[in-house]
Amino acid sequence: MNKTIVCLLVILATLLTISSLEAAANKSELFDKGVEAYEGRQFEEALEYFLQLSDDGAISPELYHNIGNTYYRLNKIGMAILYYKMGLKLKPSDVSLQSNVEFLLTQTVDKQSVEELNPFLKFTKRMIDALSLNMLLVISLIFFIVSVLIINLTLIIYPNEDRTIPYLFLTFTLILTALFGGTSIHRLKNLNDDTEAVLIASSANGYSGPAEDYTNLFRIHEGMVFTVVKTDNDWSQIMLPTGISGWVKNDLFLRVKVRSK
């Protein structure tokens, strides 16, 4: 009986491994085809391959970089900025993605400036962004396990003796766990935050309320990056980087959102 269960489990595991390997091979094939089509200047075809990959659930900053480039070649700046921003959500330290976003923000009709941070915040951000979210989580986990190990050893090895040294180590590892764990939570929150959005329509009017009957406050153009404050049916209240707020139709913009689960 036990042998049968073990056999079944082994077969299942083998099948799962084979299917996942096949899926990985398919993904790699689609990506390579996309790259080949792009290099042959067949941008429509390249976009189809890359988007198919994305629709299949693939998540990768490199993939988003390539989709952004393809949209740019097809003269769709809004979509290009959107995908670069999605890539940066996954890998904020990616220099190519940062550079492309900065370049495209100079190509939009509306003037947009890249946010300048003060040196301290810039340094902190660089430190936080240096490691990927998964790497931060692994480090947090390791420090957590070490902390628990120290607790266990303290209980077993130092039943009655002076526990100063193990407590010092424990404090150190707990601080590191909290530091990396907190950073991971901050990055996870940023990853799941979908308030940033990009205008993908050629232009959009901002009104003082959620209908065209309201006063027209401003007009923005494709590629404008803004924050969505709240949504009311087909309309959303947005906040421009200049601080101006207004209502625009939902189908004119897309939120910078990455599937994290």
Added chain:
Amino acid sequence: MKKITLLITFIAVLISTAYGDISVEAYVDKTTVGTADQIRFTIEISGADASKVGQSELPEIKGLRNLGVSTSSSSSYSVINGKITSSVTKSYIYTLQPTNTGKVLIPPITIKSKNKSVTTSPINITVIDGTVNPPPVSQQFNTPQASTEQIGDNLFIIGLVDKSTYYKGEPIPVEYKLYSRYDIHNLSFVAEPNFVGFWKDDVFTANRANFQRVQYKGQMFHMMPLRTVVLYPNQDGQLTIPSMELSVDIIVRSRSFFDFDSTRKINIKSDPINIEVKELPIIGRPASFTGAVGNYRISSTISDTKFNVGDTFTYQLKITGSGNVKHFQPPAFPNLPFVRLIDPEITTEANYDKKRMVGSQTVLYPVILTEDGSLAIPPIEFSYFDLTTKSYKTAKTEQYIVNVSESLVTTSGGYSAQKDILSIGSDVINIQKQAKIKHSAVLVYKPYFWFIIALTLLTIPFSIYYKNERDKLMSDRSYHRQKRAHKILNKYLKEASSAAERGNSDFYAYTSSGLQKYLTDTLKISRGSTTSVIISSLHNANYPKEVVDKLENLMNRFAEARFRPGGFAKDMIDNDFDDVKELISLLNRHKNKKRKSNSLKG
């Protein structure tokens, strides 16, 4: 002084009336009458000279007998900006009696004044046998009775177009007018007509009752413009301009002194209008034609002519004229290798003026320059179908030359001998050729991540348990013996088993010793206790009687066997070993049961 002023005023009035004009209107109170009814035919002369016009002789009208004439006149003076004007209205009201049934024509009547003669329009009358319910004749402009048969003649909407054949895309002004001879109020549109086959511009919709007095087909009506739309056919063939439907309340006057007026709600609608729409000619249609129909002119400007690579400039194209201003696509910006284009911004303005749509389309093309040099922006062509000449015409903007310099990007610091790095072009960083493609991005959503954390946390209670157990073993000797009792028994039983294999009598010695040590350790009594003490302790510990009896029996038998001379049959030893195993199993079972009941109590 005052007298002089009055005299001058009087002379001015005389002069203004002496050179004034007259206008003449002739109308009847109804156009369908019975042979038993009478018609009131009114000739109304108004103007400064009206009082000087003598009574006109009514010619003999075939089918109508003149029963007599009455006259009335009214005059008014008004002072506007210090100027005095006068107006006189003189009416000759003839009462006519039909003599036979059929169509009767009241011929044009010529009225002569000092300066000119004015002729009225002929009026057709239909005479039927008997009588129709005649409107009262006591007023100059009568309110007819609101019988169902008469409403259609006295209250209706007319939709007007200027011709019956149009080109596709040509503006068709449609005016809907309400004609009424009733006192009406509460006007409201019933439903928005569905203009199938047309694009539509709304030009005018009445938001309040504003009636004018007009003559229509020989009768006087109150007329009010209801709505004006401009339609643009978007398909060819026979098309129908739909009816306009209106809901009105008409006031029905009381017939007797003791009655009150009442209101009646009526829905009326205009007749649909059939028109023919022709396709625009295919022969001679320019490639740059984008659907503009009418008469247009174009102009263009650019924001500047000197730029750096990467700069954006705006090319403005303005198309002005009359026609389907809002309903054609602007021309495309030429496809040039040295520019990148952003979708143009289009602003359209159009107004309805003298039955035409007049306005402009302003197109702003944002253009990004991607190369340097002296670059020519070629003219933009715009073609339209001219309705006057019935042919296509093409207009062009002028050519622009823009000078584009290489953009400079300054590097940090440096000596004056060094040159700044020149940015020759700008582009995105090329695509990535390798990718780490994943399905799930974040570890925190993987079950094994949380499993590892749970497993790690579980080690803490385990460590606490281990520590407590160790402390107890170190401090409580009897507990230590109890914990090791089973281990010692197994050791003895192992020896006993090998003795049993050999058929050696040592089996009994090992078994007895093992059982004694096991029981004394388990019961926490002295190791050297006799069998009777062990049995008594077992009773005290509430072991089942049969188990205790069996143990006593076995212990006694084994004690006897240990000292019995001679060998033993292997079968007998095997049987005894089985008995020992069964007994140990029973003891363990009872021990476990007891532990469970203790833990439940605890």
